[in-house]
Amino acid sequence: MLAKRIIPCFDVANGRVVKGVNFVNLRDAGDPVEQARVYNDERADELVFLDIMASHENRGTTIEMARRVADEVFIPFTIGGGVRAPEDFRELLLAGADKVSINSAAVRNPNLISEAAWRFGAQCVVVAIDARRITASERLDGLEVAPSANAKIRAGDSKWRVYLNGGRVPTDLDAVAWAVEAERLGAGEILLTSMDTDGTQEGYDLPLLRAISNAVSIPVIASGGAGKLEHFYDAIHAGASAVLAASVFHYKTFRIGEVKQYLAGRGVPVRM
Amino acid sequence: MIAVVDYGAGNLRNVCKALEHVGARIELTDEPAALQRADKIVLPGVGAFADCLQGLQSRGLFEPLRELALAGKPLLGICVGMQLLMTVGEEMGEWPGLDLIPGRVVRFQFEGRLADEHPLKVPHIGWNQITPVRLHPLLAGVQAGSYAYFVHSYHPVPSDPAHVVAVTEYGYPFPSVIARDTVWGIQFHPEKSQDTGLAMLRNFVRF
Numbered sequence: 001m002l003a004k005r006i007i008p009c010f011d012v013a014n015g016r017v018v019k020g021v022n023f024v025n026l027r028d029a030g031d032p033v034e035q036a037r038v039y040n041d042e043r044a045d046e047l048v049f050l051d052i053m054a055s056h057e058n059r060g061t062t063i064e065m066a067r068r069v070a071d072e073v074f075i076p077f078t079i080g081g082g083v084r085a086p087e088d089f090r091e092l093l094l095a096g097a098d099k100v101s102i103n104s105a106a107v108r109n110p111n112l113i114s115e116a117a118w119r120f121g122a123q124c125v126v127v128a129i130d131a132r133r134i135t136a137s138e139r140l141d142g143l144e145v146a147p148s149a150n151a152k153i154r155a156g157d158s159k160w161r162v163y164l165n166g167g168r169v170p171t172d173l174d175a176v177a178w179a180v181e182a183e184r185l186g187a188g189e190i191l192l193t194s195m196d197t198d199g200t201q202e203g204y205d206l207p208l209l210r211a212i213s214n215a216v217s218i219p220v221i222a223s224g225g226a227g228k229l230e231h232f233y234d235a236i237h238a239g240a241s242a243v244l245a246a247s248v249f250h251y252k253t254f255r256i257g258e259v260k261q262y263l264a265g266r267g268v269p270v271r272m
Numbered sequence: 273m274i275a276v277v278d279y280g281a282g283n284l285r286n287v288c289k290a291l292e293h294v295g296a297r298i299e300l301t302d303e304p305a306a307l308q309r310a311d312k313i314v315l316p317g318v319g320a321f322a323d324c325l326q327g328l329q330s331r332g333l334f335e336p337l338r339e340l341a342l343a344g345k346p347l348l349g350i351c352v353g354m355q356l357l358m359t360v361g362e363e364m365g366e367w368p369g370l371d372l373i374p375g376r377v378v379r380f381q382f383e384g385r386l387a388d389e390h391p392l393k394v395p396h397i398g399w400n401q402i403t404p405v406r407l408h409p410l411l412a413g414v415q416a417g418s419y420a421y422f423v424h425s426y427h428p429v430p431s432d433p434a435h436v437v438a439v440t441e442y443g444y445p446f447p448s449v450i451a452r453d454t455v456w457g458i459q460f461h462p463e464k465s466q467d468t469g470l471a472m473l474r475n476f477v478r479f
Contacts, residue, residue, distance in 0.1 A: 002442075
């Protein structure tokens with residue numbers, strides 16, 4: 001049986017690991033490659049590196065990081081941040097990454113999903129979605145980003161809005177509809193972060209997770225809000241194929257093995 | 273020296289690094305002469321069967337590879353490299369393989385075989401368990417039920433069940449490790465399967 005995956009995530013900036021609380025405050029948490037090796041030894045199933053300051057000038061730094069990680073860890077890993085073109089995919093895959101995550105670029109140019117899937121295989125195309133619940137007073141129109149006509153927010157119907165650039169730029173996309181559209185275009189996986197729960201350690205956003213897991217048939221990685229062991233179970237129960245966390249692993253609230261023991265005890269198939 | 277065959281099959285860096293990690297001296301090569309010199313050969317593979325086949329043929333590697341393997345030089349195929357060991361590949365047409373292990377490479381076929389209502393997805397991606405069905409040096413020290421990392425839509429079906437070394441359950445048990453004499457094949461990615469994969473690569477290197 002396929003194992004449910006436990007994935008530590010590194011937010012990387014200028015070659016260092018950082019992690020924001022509610023996407024704002026950045027705290028230094030060390031060298032990515034060194035930490036990758038620790039999680040590899042602790043039997044993490046996969047690693048995700050998101051370069052939150054990625055720009056064209058520091059592409060080389062990210063690729064070099066991918067190479068160094070590939071030299072030391074023998075589990076799959078994903079790199080994201082600043083990926084805009086199929087050529088960026090190619091460079092990261094050749095450096096040793098197994099998957100590449102795209103977020104803003106996929107929203108601004110949905111064809112990037114299909115082009116990358118066609119050239120490199122759907123298995124390496126991860127579409128990251130940052131979503132936040134729409135409040136009653138929110139305006140639904142007048143937003144600049146207008147990419148995928150299939151996935152626009154509909155008043156009275158949509159519950160979550162897609163945000164770009166680490167949560168700074170609102171779009172007119174409905175998170176559930178956008179996930180469906182991403183799958184249709186060839187995404188192999190959805191990395192779903194709830195901006196409402198991220199950094200709170202009060203649990204993953206289960207309604208959001210359920211809505212998107214039910215809407216797509218590709219694996220959904222739950223992200224944002226892990227603080228207790230049962231949160232991981234709840235996310236898997238809500239439909240996640242994998243659970244991602246940063247702070248609780250980086251600050252050693254839990255070890256990977258502890259989470260796996262707990263899940264195994266509750267009947268979830270995990271790789272021990 | 274272990275020759276890792278480079279026939280334009282995408283990223284070979286991970287395979288090379290994993291082999292070096294378990295102590296192998298490797299040479300990444302697309303030259304028949306290097307295969308001749310090598311003690312053992314690793315045939316990796318990413319992508320479509322026909323592309324890989326064409327990559328071997330256009331570099332004049334197909335025949336030398338086949339002859340060296342038949343002469344007894346240990347050969348390890350990984351993922352699509354493993355599928356190329358078979359007689360026929362059915363990915364987007366019918367393609368001749370190296371025919372070192374008789375049988376076909378077929379797409380996952382679940383129709384009429386699944387009692388479960390949940391459709392399984394193809395490609396089969398993720399950590400899944402391997403169950404040995406017979407003793408083999410490639411699996412020395414690898415426990416039954418160990419997890420390995422898979423990414424594939426097709427799997428081999430050897431004509432002779434004796435060539436199946438281990439199976440994995442995905443809708444039905446499919447052969448995930450196969451072998452005939454000194455020609456061995458692994459459907460998953462040992463270079464991404466942590467200790468389980470590294471143990472198997474080490475077994476090949478030390479064989």
